[in-house]
Amino acid sequence: MLSSFLSRDSQTKKIQDNITKVEKHFGELCQLFAAYSRKTARLRDKGDLLVKQIELHADTETPELKRGMKEFADHLAKIQDYRHAQVQRLDAKVVEPLKSYGAVVKRKREDVKMTQSAIDKEAKQEAQLEKTRLRNPSDRQIIAESELQRATMDAARTTKQLEETIDEFERQKIRDIKKIFSEFVTVELCFLGKALEVYTSAYQSIQSVDEEADLEVFRSSLHPPDYNSRLGRTNSRTSLDRTFMSTSGTLKVTQKQQNFSFQISFL
Amino acid sequence: MLSSFLSRDSQTKKIQDNITKVEKHFGELCQLFAAYSRKTARLRDKGDLLVKQIELHADTETPELKRGMKEFADHLAKIQDYRHAQVQRLDAKVVEPLKSYGAVVKRKREDVKMTQSAIDKEAKQEAQLEKTRLRNPSDRQIIAESELQRATMDAARTTKQLEETIDEFERQKIRDIKKIFSEFVTVELCFLGKALEVYTSAYQSIQSVDEEADLEVFRSSLHPPDYNSRLGRTNSRTSLDRTFMSTSGTLKVTQKQQNFSFQISFL
Numbered sequence: 001m002l003s004s005f006l007s008r009d010s011q012t013k014k015i016q017d018n019i020t021k022v023e024k025h026f027g028e029l030c031q032l033f034a035a036y037s038r039k040t041a042r043l044r045d046k047g048d049l050l051v052k053q054i055e056l057h058a059d060t061e062t063p064e065l066k067r068g069m070k071e072f073a074d075h076l077a078k079i080q081d082y083r084h085a086q087v088q089r090l091d092a093k094v095v096e097p098l099k100s101y102g103a104v105v106k107r108k109r110e111d112v113k114m115t116q117s118a119i120d121k122e123a124k125q126e127a128q129l130e131k132t133r134l135r136n137p138s139d140r141q142i143i144a145e146s147e148l149q150r151a152t153m154d155a156a157r158t159t160k161q162l163e164e165t166i167d168e169f170e171r172q173k174i175r176d177i178k179k180i181f182s183e184f185v186t187v188e189l190c191f192l193g194k195a196l197e198v199y200t201s202a203y204q205s206i207q208s209v210d211e212e213a214d215l216e217v218f219r220s221s222l223h224p225p226d227y228n229s230r231l232g233r234t235n236s237r238t239s240l241d242r243t244f245m246s247t248s249g250t251l252k253v254t255q256k257q258q259n260f261s262f263q264i265s266f267l
Numbered sequence: 268m269l270s271s272f273l274s275r276d277s278q279t280k281k282i283q284d285n286i287t288k289v290e291k292h293f294g295e296l297c298q299l300f301a302a303y304s305r306k307t308a309r310l311r312d313k314g315d316l317l318v319k320q321i322e323l324h325a326d327t328e329t330p331e332l333k334r335g336m337k338e339f340a341d342h343l344a345k346i347q348d349y350r351h352a353q354v355q356r357l358d359a360k361v362v363e364p365l366k367s368y369g370a371v372v373k374r375k376r377e378d379v380k381m382t383q384s385a386i387d388k389e390a391k392q393e394a395q396l397e398k399t400r401l402r403n404p405s406d407r408q409i410i411a412e413s414e415l416q417r418a419t420m421d422a423a424r425t426t427k428q429l430e431e432t433i434d435e436f437e438r439q440k441i442r443d444i445k446k447i448f449s450e451f452v453t454v455e456l457c458f459l460g461k462a463l464e465v466y467t468s469a470y471q472s473i474q475s476v477d478e479e480a481d482l483e484v485f486r487s488s489l490h491p492p493d494y495n496s497r498l499g500r501t502n503s504r505t506s507l508d509r510t511f512m513s514t515s516g517t518l519k520v521t522q523k524q525q526n527f528s529f530q531i532s533f534l
Binding site: 186211223 | 278281282288292295296299300302303306307309310312313314316317320321324327329332335336339430433434437438441442444445448449452453455456459460462463466467469470473474476478481482485486488489490
């Protein structure tokens, strides 16, 4: 009877150690996944600031670059939206289930405690029966043995229930690790897939900026309005007329009677 | 002459404003991209901690889960390696070029300063010539006019050089924004593509964990060695033998003469 008690006792200890181990590891995973999620949120925040700055910057640029930068900012904003969803999903699908393990583990620990006390009680009863057997006549021994049989069955049932509970706990643990890790990957993959698509559009937006068109606008902006109206805003030549420095190098200075205002005529 | 001077003067001011604007915007972009890169580095660090924890955790698990978690950790580690490369490339291809704009802008500002002083000098010369013209006889006026013509050509050349410099600066700015933004997207896309691939493998690693095989090992670990050797370690049935609670529910208590040690025989 004692060896059976010891066996069950050490088994309960093993189970308790296992619960403690799960509690510790899930707690650590929870903290680290939460930290990972928080850092993703910080990255999203920096992405948001970048979007705002690019938008502000875009407003000061020539039309083509402005359009390209605005579109780029829109795409980058969309990626931060996806990143926000990623953070929320990491919290809901990874961090929360790991956190809720605290409660699961607590319940399991109660179960083990209850079983342990049932085992202790049973051990006392066994010791009592042993005493009775040694002291009492054979007619009382029969009663004792029947009581022992009942006690043994009770003990077996209790141990079996605990084993089933723990078996279920272990199965659930493996399933939950698989589920939580898979959810983590799914959330990450979902973000990656969407970001990949949006970044591709962002790339096209910025690559499509027509720098020559913008340079025209820029050159015009440097010259006084009358200069622009004279040259015409649709002028496709550069305002730094290349002929100015050509071999002919003609420079006409129209000297008027009343003032010395001059006009560089671009040939 | 004065209107020409004013026009060129306001043009130089516009150019200076433009340089100041570029300096400001590139500086802000540089800071924000650097912050984005730093947060990505923090995310990598948290990923590394997660890898270490999963590895530690895996070592305490049953063989199948251990394998799955180890493989998962390896994949996650690879993603952090890619993230590390991403951070380094963000710094080299985005942050550094933006930072180096400080020097580019400084040089451009020197150019403008030089041109401005040339313009100032020219204005003084013009004023001098004007005075000469008003005071002096016609023979000296001819000299003055020839000098004015030279001064005007000098001024035009200086302004033209400045315009060319600024045109090149503007062109370079548009190209650099296009290049830097495109590099940013390329670095991000490169990471996303690789992470997508590795996460897919990580998903397979964790999904392939055979929980039944692990439960066998777990159940065996709960029982004392003699129990395991009696049942045989290759036993594929559950250690919580289902027949124990079957309708027959047989429970044999082998009562030996000298002690009450009992054995629950699993049928």
